[in-house]
Amino acid sequence: MEGSMFCYQCQEAFGNKGCTTSGRCGETSETANLQDRLIAELKAVALTLEGRTNVTREFSRFIVRAMSATLTDTNFNPDRIYSLIDEAKRALRTLDSDIQVDPSVLSCEDIEERSYRDLLMCGLKGVCSFAFHALALGYEDNAIYNFIIKVLSATAKPDTTHERLALLIVECGRIASIAMALLDEANTETYGSPAICHVSWKAGQNPGILMSGQDLKDLEELLIQTEHADIDVYTHGDMLPANTYPAFRRFPHLKGNYGGSWWTQAQDFASFNGPVIVNSNCITPVQDAYRGRIFTTGMVGCKGTPHITHRHIGMQKDFSEVIRLAKTLPSPTPLDTDSVVLTGGFGHHQVCSVISQIAHYIENGTIRRFIVIAGEDGRDERREYYTELAKALPPDTVILTAGGVKYRFLDLDLGKITGIPRIMDIGQINDAYSIIRIALELQNALGIRTLDKLPVSFVLSWYEQKTIAVFLSLLTLGFKNVRLGPTFPAFFSPGIVDVLTNDYGVKPITTAAADAADMMAGN
Template structure:
């Protein structure tokens, strides 16, 4: 196998051999490459075809890309089923292709080894595009589930997939890398609209970390639609619902807050799940990434849905009947007494809900505080968390930020510090959780609004980006920031293995992107600008 799409990739170069660091086997990796090749074949069948993609084509394409994101699917059978689904969609677009007497090969599936063995710079740029598409597909998929789609965004998926399988040169691929970031901005805006129009505008909400006595279910991932369905199906059954990981921001949405049995948040970031799930007397529902291979001690309590799949784990299908999860919760019974838990820094509660709707509603107060010298700096510290040593950097960084600064955060990287009590500045909390990884859109909206208020560019604001990355959603967000021309981003804990030296030099030269060093040195550099 060969895979280097995530931050924990072996030796910072690529996972080879029988299994990846994430637990994905070589067989699964091979099938995911075949799935990607089939998706490129689907994109080829769309190119120049009078038969346009249907809603069924789009859904299959997004689900197929979503399936290849790190820590989503470890099940060979369901990956093969997805390949078959993609091939069936291609046959609808080019129904006579298999019987053609003069095969042109233009609709053939693609051999991903051609990318992995390509020139280092070509491989690097195609990887940036492909991994960006994978991350973006999750956002487009969540929006689609809520009934929202964008023809322009979906068409870009096909065009960019086609490019991954085409013999383009660097000069052709570089603009497409930035265009992927532009498409992701539209995609995040679409999901923001879908979420807020469906569930309301998030409001600041304090979420307890204590699990109350009695039956409960832990739901993890990102899919708010699945949470809403679970809340509906558990009404009046005496079962409490606790979010985990990236599902935490759900507590801030008015249409989800109204369910009294949505009680609090359990656990921390995704990479701690094997330890945190080991002994809880409750089932866990996985709605998206990040799934780690469940240990035998709790495998019978894990349920998956949507594109998430793992061998020998019960899957909830398209009917979304969560009865097996509910029955397991009642069977296990939960804790006999309330169980107080804490965040990694000992805090007993966390706060979320500072999306752009909330922050921009007090924009005049923020601007006045900056002009009055009450707020000295803004730091966006967030992104994907992970298990690799060195991620304590983000906790230490936040602890050392000036007392008159504000930390904007999002995604699961916030679990490194979101239970810290850093107090307030100018009447505002110093830590503002803006939501899930896709809520980078909120951070962008706030940055643009502040720049307009001060009559300057975003790069001239007292605003610094200190990002952590793990998987492909972080890649598409980074590409969006680059598309917007944002410079001086600090990225860690290590740089992506798929970035070649020449491509890295390009990013450094044009965007001043740099790896993190130490909190002390980085703070000194950022505050000096």
């Protein structure tokens, strides 16, 4: 449905300016405008909560959940957004509040001020997403909740100054690090530390269920419910690193990964033949080839697609309908990646256990530099850059990667340096905390005073809001010369670009060869 809307929160915004009639992602103007209304209601709740004491965590939990529904590629179902708006209105009634907030994204006419507000909101959505995944495993932090309320309140007020917004953006980076650390704690305490292992991409003979997204709790419950059912479970897209957790590897029917990056799902889901469950922000409009065997869960929604509802207290989500359907469908068709076996599981526990050896190799010149290529993947043809960059880097460099951008180079054979693979996959973008931990441990092992002097360069591949949160956290920690591509966000004003360039050394990507040479020179 076409109408009037405005959204520029992801890298695929039309013309790198904004989607104005419908989203390139598949969002209709109706759903986009409802999401703006939802955020306005959440701001009203936050304004009401600000300064109150003895407020229960229930409101913060709701805000985190509802904000997660507004991330790119998450919820295309207007009915689900309506019900979240109703929930927000109920919260306001419970709080005895009649506060209202203007939902228009463009209500602020000053382009610089709007840019500060939207960069802040984009980072906040990333923080909310990390907090939402941690919450699913029972991990929470009041510092994160208080910050979310503070930002929603500040961005609801028209008189919040530029300077205040700038300070909040810096704080957003700090809170993003805390949220990532919390999620890392949640994941590793619940499922064990990822271990270096091989992940198969081979299609098996049994009927299968494919899970795409980032929510590990869903995968755990699906694996339990499919045990001894002669059904294989596969991961897709961002779920790939789940194969490296000890708690999941004990299930022999977790067969491995099937297909590629989130945006190749139309082909991958079609040839999978069995049911597919999408559980966080990576859904594209459903195609006829797999309509009828795709399910959403969590905050994901798509009109006409069956939704597996949330888990009730003390119970698992009910995947029985998916399992019943799987038993009636054929096994997956092998893909041309069938013979690929990937090595993953390079989380901070694994890498930091050999950090003194790595530091030794850096000191004696065996390893010259670590290049972090992290972030999401997407459809933009310019993302070929990330493949070319991996190929262009000299043989004495090691690539640390996290997030979907890995699909751009994970199957390249770049060899090893004295037994250390030249590509280390640390996991999802949700696992970016591992990169920070590795950098901090390396700083300590090398006795380097500031992080920007480490032989580590960052090249981010941004697509949506979580990478922006990671980006802000890197800047706040003190990393310089971070490269961001394939384009700068549409919500970066000239003033923001000036600050990022002059104060933090942020750069746009150029060509793989030029950037590789520049990074090797320490720039």
